[in-house]
Amino acid sequence: MGRRLIFREDLREKIAGRHAALQKTMPRHLETQAVVPHGALIVDNPVGTAPGLILEHEKGFIISLPGVPHEMVAMFRETVFEFIRKAAGGYGAIRLRVLRTFGLMEPQVNDLIVDMMGTGKEPYIGLTAKETGVDVRINAFGKDEEGASRLIHATENRVRSRLGNAIYGVDRQTMEEVVGGLLREKGFRISVAESCTGGLIGHRLTNVPGSSDYFEEGVVCYSNPSKWERLRVPPEVIQKHGSVSALTAKAMADGMRQVSRTDLSLAVTGIAGPDGGTPEKPVGTVYIALATPKGTDGEEYRLTGTREVIKLKASQHALNMVRRFMLGK
Amino acid sequence: MGRRLIFREDLREKIAGRHAALQKTMPRHLETQAVVPHGALIVDNPVGTAPGLILEHEKGFIISLPGVPHEMVAMFRETVFEFIRKAAGGYGAIRLRVLRTFGLMEPQVNDLIVDMMGTGKEPYIGLTAKETGVDVRINAFGKDEEGASRLIHATENRVRSRLGNAIYGVDRQTMEEVVGGLLREKGFRISVAESCTGGLIGHRLTNVPGSSDYFEEGVVCYSNPSKWERLRVPPEVIQKHGSVSALTAKAMADGMRQVSRTDLSLAVTGIAGPDGGTPEKPVGTVYIALATPKGTDGEEYRLTGTREVIKLKASQHALNMVRRFMLGK
Numbered sequence: 001m002g003r004r005l006i007f008r009e010d011l012r013e014k015i016a017g018r019h020a021a022l023q024k025t026m027p028r029h030l031e032t033q034a035v036v037p038h039g040a041l042i043v044d045n046p047v048g049t050a051p052g053l054i055l056e057h058e059k060g061f062i063i064s065l066p067g068v069p070h071e072m073v074a075m076f077r078e079t080v081f082e083f084i085r086k087a088a089g090g091y092g093a094i095r096l097r098v099l100r101t102f103g104l105m106e107p108q109v110n111d112l113i114v115d116m117m118g119t120g121k122e123p124y125i126g127l128t129a130k131e132t133g134v135d136v137r138i139n140a141f142g143k144d145e146e147g148a149s150r151l152i153h154a155t156e157n158r159v160r161s162r163l164g165n166a167i168y169g170v171d172r173q174t175m176e177e178v179v180g181g182l183l184r185e186k187g188f189r190i191s192v193a194e195s196c197t198g199g200l201i202g203h204r205l206t207n208v209p210g211s212s213d214y215f216e217e218g219v220v221c222y223s224n225p226s227k228w229e230r231l232r233v234p235p236e237v238i239q240k241h242g243s244v245s246a247l248t249a250k251a252m253a254d255g256m257r258q259v260s261r262t263d264l265s266l267a268v269t270g271i272a273g274p275d276g277g278t279p280e281k282p283v284g285t286v287y288i289a290l291a292t293p294k295g296t297d298g299e300e301y302r303l304t305g306t307r308e309v310i311k312l313k314a315s316q317h318a319l320n321m322v323r324r325f326m327l328g329k
Numbered sequence: 330m331g332r333r334l335i336f337r338e339d340l341r342e343k344i345a346g347r348h349a350a351l352q353k354t355m356p357r358h359l360e361t362q363a364v365v366p367h368g369a370l371i372v373d374n375p376v377g378t379a380p381g382l383i384l385e386h387e388k389g390f391i392i393s394l395p396g397v398p399h400e401m402v403a404m405f406r407e408t409v410f411e412f413i414r415k416a417a418g419g420y421g422a423i424r425l426r427v428l429r430t431f432g433l434m435e436p437q438v439n440d441l442i443v444d445m446m447g448t449g450k451e452p453y454i455g456l457t458a459k460e461t462g463v464d465v466r467i468n469a470f471g472k473d474e475e476g477a478s479r480l481i482h483a484t485e486n487r488v489r490s491r492l493g494n495a496i497y498g499v500d501r502q503t504m505e506e507v508v509g510g511l512l513r514e515k516g517f518r519i520s521v522a523e524s525c526t527g528g529l530i531g532h533r534l535t536n537v538p539g540s541s542d543y544f545e546e547g548v549v550c551y552s553n554p555s556k557w558e559r560l561r562v563p564p565e566v567i568q569k570h571g572s573v574s575a576l577t578a579k580a581m582a583d584g585m586r587q588v589s590r591t592d593l594s595l596a597v598t599g600i601a602g603p604d605g606g607t608p609e610k611p612v613g614t615v616y617i618a619l620a621t622p623k624g625t626d627g628e629e630y631r632l633t634g635t636r637e638v639i640k641l642k643a644s645q646h647a648l649n650m651v652r653r654f655m656l657g658k
């Protein structure tokens with residue numbers, strides 16, 4: 001582009017001010033963040049020091065943002081999105097609605113709504129398979145936002161009538177948000193006893209702001225003594241059936257509910273791999289139990305994937321078990 | 330491209346076989362996975378059904394892989410990478426070495442090695458800032474792998490002499506892997522008591538295969554009763570200093586070490602936000618304590634970012650505290 005660089009004193013002051021709020025000494029290098037191409041529009045960085053830049057170029061714009069993910073996201077949300085909208089002239093509207101499913105494979109979801117899909121169909125429906133389930137993405141283009149939303153709405157209802165309770169949430173909602181919302185609504189408190197998931201379920205539940213309203217506590221009982229001492233799992237149950245077994249999962253859930261005095265207790269034990277599998281219980285074998293005021297239920301899964309994928313899938317199945325219980329109430 | 334599509338019976342059989350191993354009924358839609366462009370090279374999918382495709386096109390290739398992340402990664406590693414290497418004629422070698430640092434801001438790392446950086450310098454050094462620290466990326470291009478590695482090696486030593494212990498790992502190593510390696514080496518066992526991180530530290534430690542060798546257990550003490558009952562934190566400590574305080578963190582670490590009888594116990598309490606901050610203890614205030622055979626140390630942090638970023642940074646600081654203790658031994 002060959003633009004001349006200018007050192008903008010005003011920008012330097014701003015960067016120094018922001019940096020002073022973050023820590024005491026200002027490294028020399030920060031000064032270079034105030035050197036920007038002549039004529040550049042500065043994008044304010046609300047969570048860091050490096051500014052963003054917008055440059056007109058030929059028929060369009062070049063938008064440059066810092067690479068630190070949360071800085072980039074904050075700047076895009078606060079400034080850049082609105083800038084692009086205005087630059088695009090504000091004509092037309094695209095609306096995206098995501099219906100998030102869990103428990104069905106991608107080809108099964110496809111089979112259930114195949115008549116609504118395909119090139120040229122309006123709105124356009126696409127599927128995205130992730131470890132946490134299959135997302136149904138409904139894209140509509142309308143003259144304005146209302147028109148696009150109307151198109152989405154009708155299609156969403158049709159998809160919902162086909163997929164029913166396999167849909168656990170919409171758009172960016174996560175399983176843990178949905179479960180948290182259901183627990184809050186009914187005033188239930190929950191505790192979790194995790195072996196193979198290692199704390200992931202607690203982590204996911206506590207990613208939701210305000211989760212202390214319904215999340216009491218968790219125990220990551222990675223060793224056998226932890227299962228005996230923290231959760232009162234009878235040593236003979238582990239001896240007889242193994243620490244990865246339906247009865248151990250049930251005893252973990254019951255013990256957790258007893259010691260924490262919560263309405264619900266969720267327990268998971270399994271073999272996340274890559275080692276530890278046997279012919280009877282291969283890697284991916286996972287037992288989940290949910291203790292409730294109505295009794296304790298258990299489920300068994302054979303999951304595939306890497307260690308981290310198995311942990312993630314197990315946590316999703318476990319949270320979905322809570323969701324199903326809460327919906328059934 | 331206008332290529333004619335063919336239905337490949339042999340591929341269909343393969344897909345059906347793979348699918349049968351995964352579940353019993355084969356949805357109609359899977360059959361379409363056997364329809365591929367004529368002349369396409371089939372990339373085997375070791376962990377799913379959808380095959381990948383490689384097509385010659387003009388001067389290069391088009392490589393198409395399924396979108397499910399772990400399937401795409403597995404296929405790239407097993408087949409595609411070697412295909413590209415061969416297609417590129419095998420001339421020359423690019424080597425990348427990543428030195429992962431924690432505890433320094435990007436401009437600070439920059440200041441320490443600025444004389445080694447810049448356009449035209451060989452090897453080329455770039456910095457990537459993440460929530461888990463700043464990565465120093467050393468890129469070298471040589472006539473062969475040995476030449477490239479030699480270039481990397483010399484530069485790596487120079488960078489190491491500048492950054493010292495701020496470097497916790499290399500390439501894809503994570504803090505939890507490094508900490509796990511140190512614990513295993515010295516035969517130490519660890520337990521964790523997590524409040525604001527909600528299970529993330531346990532999750533991270535147990536992402537490492539074989540972590541049951543050194544990870545005993547964790548308690549996610551999200552409520553005050555959990556801190557009293559599971560960790561023997563004296564209620565008067567919480568009453569007087571608050572559940573987010575240096576003394577509560579210390580009592581959590583001491584209590585965890587007592588009940589779990591591990592060599593080390595790590596404890597974290599803080600305010601992950603977005604609510605719950607006060608003028609004295611704003612969102613991002615985090616107390617970390619590490620109980621060891623030599624006594625219990627505590628640290629205080631003011632972290633910035635969203636709830637999830639604060640949890641991640643707190644877990645990284647906490648694991649780094651264990652690393653520093655193990656290195657100091």
